[in-house]
Amino acid sequence: MGVNARHALGREQRFYAALETTFGTIVKPVATDAIKVLSSGFEFGQDRKNRSDSRQTRSTLERITGRKSCSWSMECYALPSGTGATPPDIDQLLAAVLGKRAVVASTVEYTLTNAQTGFDIAGTVSPSLTLVRESSKTVMEALTGALPESLKISFAGADEPKFSFEGFAKTHVHTGSTGVVSSVAGAAVTLNSGQGKDYEAGSVVFFEVAATGAVRDNNGSAGFKVDSIAGDVLTLASAPTGVVSTDLCLPFVPTETTAGAPINGISGSIAITAPATALIITGGEISVKNSHKVLGDEAFQ
Numbered sequence: 001m002g003v004n005a006r007h008a009l010g011r012e013q014r015f016y017a018a019l020e021t022t023f024g025t026i027v028k029p030v031a032t033d034a035i036k037v038l039s040s041g042f043e044f045g046q047d048r049k050n051r052s053d054s055r056q057t058r059s060t061l062e063r064i065t066g067r068k069s070c071s072w073s074m075e076c077y078a079l080p081s082g083t084g085a086t087p088p089d090i091d092q093l094l095a096a097v098l099g100k101r102a103v104v105a106s107t108v109e110y111t112l113t114n115a116q117t118g119f120d121i122a123g124t125v126s127p128s129l130t131l132v133r134e135s136s137k138t139v140m141e142a143l144t145g146a147l148p149e150s151l152k153i154s155f156a157g158a159d160e161p162k163f164s165f166e167g168f169a170k171t172h173v174h175t176g177s178t179g180v181v182s183s184v185a186g187a188a189v190t191l192n193s194g195q196g197k198d199y200e201a202g203s204v205v206f207f208e209v210a211a212t213g214a215v216r217d218n219n220g221s222a223g224f225k226v227d228s229i230a231g232d233v234l235t236l237a238s239a240p241t242g243v244v245s246t247d248l249c250l251p252f253v254p255t256e257t258t259a260g261a262p263i264n265g266i267s268g269s270i271a272i273t274a275p276a277t278a279l280i281i282t283g284g285e286i287s288v289k290n291s292h293k294v295l296g297d298e299a300f301q
Contacts (some may be wrong), residue, residue, distance in 0.1 A: 006177055008135035015040055015074065016132040017092055017146075024145035024170040026202045027130040028223055034256035035089045038075045038162070040133050042141045044172035047071040067296060070143055070169040071196045072131060077262035078153070078161035080228050086170030088269035089258050092166055096127055097148040097288060112288070131169070132253060137155035140251030142202060145170025149292055157265050167293055179249030180210070182232070187239040191249060199249075205234075206252040207243045217241050223252030 015037045016029035047066025074093075081088050084106030088094070090193040091108075095101035099113035108205055128147055134140040143286075146169040175197030179191045199205070203226040206218035215239045225237040234249070271280060 006136060006138045008138040010135065012136045013037065016130075016253060017090075018129055018130045018132070019092055020128045020144070022129045026142060026144045026173065026225075029130065029132050029254065030203050030227060031254045031257040034254075034258050035074075035093075036075065036076060036079065036256075036258050037133075040074045041072060042131075042133065042143055042172065043071045060224065061131065068171055069166070070172050071298070072143055072146060072169060072195060073130075073164070073166045075162055075164045076153075078163060079258075079260040080263055081259045082261065083259070086259075090163060091142075092127075092150050094151070094163075096129065097151045097165065097167075097290065102155070108279040119271075120272060126288050128170075133249050134251050134253045136238075136248045140175040140203070140253065142170035142175070144174040144202070147292060148289065148290075148291040152288075153173055153286040154267065154283075155270075155285075157281075159265050160262050161268075161282075168292070173200050173202040175199055175205065177248070177250050178232075179205075180241055181207065181245050181247045181249060183245060184240065184243050189234045189236060189240065189243065189249065191232045191234065192233060196229055196234065199226055199229060199234060201226055201228050203234075204252045205236075205249050207240055208248045208250055210216070210248050210262045216243055216247050219254060221254060223254075 015035050016033040017035055018027040018029040020027050046068050049066060050060045051062045051064060059167070079088055079090070085103050085108065087101070087103075087108045091101065094110045098110045100108050100111045102111070108287045128145045131143045132140065132148045146297045147167050148165045149167040150165070152164040154164070157279065176217065178198045179195050182190045182192050204223040205226060206223055207216040208214065209216050219238065219240070224240060226234050227237050228235045270279065270281065270284070271277070
């Protein structure tokens with residue numbers, strides 16, 4: 001017998017990649033940041049070391065919290081926009097991993113570059129991204145300071161071409177959906193006892209009428225960023241309107257705006273030399289790896 005509760009369904013996953021202005025500072029994604037994905041993975045670790053100094057018990061009484069580590073992966077179809085000179089939905093990921101993007105006539109070209117001044121999207125060689133994935137209004141994860149470390153393009157005559165990205169990030173933000181509003185005072189929203197632990201600073205939420213599922217307030221379709229949390233009190237970046245007790249506090253992402261249809265495995269061509277030499281192939285892979293070194297062992301950072 002099933003349980004009448006919210007479930008996170010993989011087929012309902014929504015994925016977004018938003019360009020950051022400041023490394024590691026979360027950016028709320030907009031509709032056009034959406035990407036259709038086949039699969040994605042966000043990995044998060046937090047160092048927790050047992051205290052080993054003297055104590056009057058055999059049990060461990062306390063742990064020392066250390067640094068965080070984050071990594072991610074994503075796979076998607078090769079999805080051109082379908083319009084000449086219009087970049088695909090994965091534009092920012094491609095440009096970040098390869099280094100340079102330029103529109104030439106009706107073609108969007110991505111090229112490798114070792115220039116130190118040439119990234120044309122953000123004015124820097126390796127821009128950082130905020131990556132967000134959400135499922136079924138149930139759970140949302142965000143990675144800030146995300147950088148694509150590697151790219152693999154795979155293709156075969158019997159399968160659709162695919163792009164696979166992997167990388168690392170600065171930090172991880174979790175947003176759950178257990179929150180039931182207890183009271184509201186300006187930008188401070190108090191949830192029922194014990195429910196604040198399902199949210200983190202940096203979470204983006206909206207409020208829903210529990211009985212009907214109607215949107216109570218989603219901040220003009222932009223969501224409310226959680227600036228800080230104290231117990232069960234969420235302090236938002238701006239005050240919600242009309243929110244009452246029993247309303248639900250849920251993860252927010254904008255409605256997706258995506259474009260294009262997958263390329264099949266029997267169309268197109270590949271050139272190894274210039275001028276192009278005709279080749280008969282059954283499949284292949286192209287891999288790019290940046291070999292970034294994360295600076296994550298500084299003292300007191």
